[in-house]
Amino acid sequence: xxxxxxxxxxxxxxxxxxxxxxxxxxxxxxxxxxxxxxxxxxxxxxxxxxxxxxxxxxxxxxxxxxxxxxxxxxxxxxxxxxxxxxxxxxxxxxxxxxxxxxxxxxxxxxxxxxxxxxxxxxxxxxxxxxxxxxxxxxxxxxxxxxxxxxxxxxxxxxxxxxxxxxxxxxxxxxxxxxxxxxxxxxxxxxxxxxxxxxxxxxxxxxxxxxxxxxxxxxxxxxxxxxxxxxxxxxxxxxxxxxxxxxxxx
Amino acid sequence: xxxxxxxxxxxxxxxxxxxxxxxxxxxxxxxxxxxxxxxxxxxxxxxxxxxxxxxxxxxxxxxxxxxxxxxxxxxxxxxxxxxxxxxxxxxxxxxxxxxxxxxxxxxxxxxxxxxxxxxxxxxxxxxxxxxxxxxxxxxxxxxxxxxxxxxxxxxxxxxxxxxxxxxxxxxxxxxxxxxxxxxxxxxxxxxxxxxxxxxxxxxxxxxxxxxxxxxxxxxxxxxxxxxxxxxxxxxxxxxxxxxxxxxxxxx
Numbered sequence: 489x490x491x492x493x494x495x496x497x498x499x500x501x502x503x504x505x506x507x508x509x510x511x512x513x514x515x516x517x518x519x520x521x522x523x524x525x526x527x528x529x530x531x532x533x534x535x536x537x538x539x540x541x542x543x544x545x546x547x548x549x550x551x552x553x554x555x556x557x558x559x560x561x562x563x564x565x566x567x568x569x570x571x572x573x574x575x576x577x578x579x580x581x582x583x584x585x586x587x588x589x590x591x592x593x594x595x596x597x598x599x600x601x602x603x604x605x606x607x608x609x610x611x612x613x614x615x616x617x618x619x620x621x622x623x624x625x626x627x628x629x630x631x632x633x634x635x636x637x638x639x640x641x642x643x644x645x646x647x648x649x650x651x652x653x654x655x656x657x658x659x660x661x662x663x664x665x666x667x668x669x670x671x672x673x674x675x676x677x678x679x680x681x682x683x684x685x686x687x688x689x690x691x692x693x694x695x696x697x698x699x700x701x702x703x704x705x706x707x708x709x710x711x712x713x714x715x716x717x718x719x720x721x722x723x724x725x726x727x728x729x730x731x732x733x734x735x736x737x
Numbered sequence: 738x739x740x741x742x743x744x745x746x747x748x749x750x751x752x753x754x755x756x757x758x759x760x761x762x763x764x765x766x767x768x769x770x771x772x773x774x775x776x777x778x779x780x781x782x783x784x785x786x787x788x789x790x791x792x793x794x795x796x797x798x799x800x801x802x803x804x805x806x807x808x809x810x811x812x813x814x815x816x817x818x819x820x821x822x823x824x825x826x827x828x829x830x831x832x833x834x835x836x837x838x839x840x841x842x843x844x845x846x847x848x849x850x851x852x853x854x855x856x857x858x859x860x861x862x863x864x865x866x867x868x869x870x871x872x873x874x875x876x877x878x879x880x881x882x883x884x885x886x887x888x889x890x891x892x893x894x895x896x897x898x899x900x901x902x903x904x905x906x907x908x909x910x911x912x913x914x915x916x917x918x919x920x921x922x923x924x925x926x927x928x929x930x931x932x933x934x935x936x937x938x939x940x941x942x943x944x945x946x947x948x949x950x951x952x953x954x955x956x957x958x959x960x961x962x963x964x965x966x967x968x969x970x971x972x973x974x975x976x977x978x979x980x981x982x983x984x985x986x987x988x
Contacts, residue, residue: 547888569887569890573888573889573890578888580881584881584882586885586886587904587983588907597899632980632983646889
């Protein structure tokens with residue numbers, strides 16, 4: 489747990505606004521995340537949680553505001569996307585593994601093709617990561633041959649193989665059968681305990697409470713409440729937060 | 738062995754079924770040449786039409802502005818006009834304004850002969866259909882795969898080549914199979930510009946030997962065999978590239 493607020497934030501969002509057509513999904517978002525922190529974003533569906541994540545690695549361009557990752561200004565139209573996505577990894581709800589590539593290729597291809605790192609070195613790292621994700625014998629399988637939980641752990645290894653500074657987890661257990669949620673959450677927890685800065689959008693309140701340093705609660709495109717988990721779950725002040733928690737807890 | 742076959746078909750001819758191509762060396766030769774030209778037309782036109790189709794689909798997917806307008810216009814023109822008119826247009830209209838050289842005895846030699854024009858025409862015709870085939874294949878690939886590649890630092894073009902295209906091809910086989918079967922049958926149109934393909938030589942044979950009905954039946958069987966072979970080959974490629982848990986058919 490790292491609550492030191494003296495250091496510069498690794499990731500900062502200032503006054504971020506985003507509209508899809510006439511619908512304004514983000515209406516002024518401010519977030520600071522420091523290196524090594526684990527931040528959970530929770531809130532009702534449609535509140536803009538996933539959009540916040542996707543703005544951080546530039547998958548969703550914003551209309552207004554400033555987003556910085558280290559010294560990279562994400563909303564600069566001339567931003568170096570390779571540099572940004574080298575630093576910010578992402579794991580998706582539907583895993584999005586490449587079905588035509590083996591597990592090992594899925595994990596190793598981006599560092600080889602995008603970062604131009606030497607293949608033997610990347611593959612060694614990829615095998616080590618698959619071992620840490622408890623999938624050492626699946627390297628030559630295709631994603632379609634794995635269970636959802638296994639695929640999601642491959643996706644986590646794929647994000648880690650880029651050696652990012654922060655990983656965005658976008659509802660990574662929402663598509664899984666209940667018995668597989670646990671294995672993926674423990675994989676995420678391991679990543680967080682190893683010191684990776686993590687931003688999680690999740691519906692797993694128990695996990696958010698245990699694993700996160702900070703919880704942000706979003707509703708209708710704004711951050712309603714922001715607190716450490718102990719305070720958040722025990723003493724939520726805003727009526728919207730209370731209503732949400734009464735439904736999910 | 739060959740003598741036995743020839744004897745058999747001579748006897749068959751006496752009983753009213755006159756298949757000259759199986760006992761007459763001259764008819765056999767020109768029939769084989771015609772079959773060879775038909776096969777060459779199919780292979781070359783299929784090859785170029787697939788190249789045209791992929792390039793066009795890539796432009797429609799990645800490009801914007803004038804390039805996509807050109808591709809759309811090309812597809813509209815070649816898909817919506819008759820192949821025979823297109824082939825005449827190439828051979829008689831464009832062919833007539835092409836430079837003509839002379840051979841050593843002073844006879845005119847066109848830069849492109851009827852066979853080349855037939856390949857060009859068939860490739861462009863079939864290519865227009867293949868553009869739509871591959872474009873729909875690209876459309877069938879969920880954009881979450883491209884997004885995953887983008888999140889890993891791939892550029893749009895890199896993601897298209899490394900991720901979208903290999904998956905899109907797997908969605909394209911059924912429609913590509915249709916187009917190539919159609920192309921196989923469409924090679925007979927090359928007859929109209931004087932390419933000595935199967936229909937052309939068969940016409941010569943039945944004109945000389947007066948065995949129209951027999952040759953018609955031979956033609957039908959051969960084209961059935963050719964289209965069957967095209968479908969077989971594509972099915973084999975499809976099976977060889979099948980991915981567990983992905984695409985059409987059983988996972």
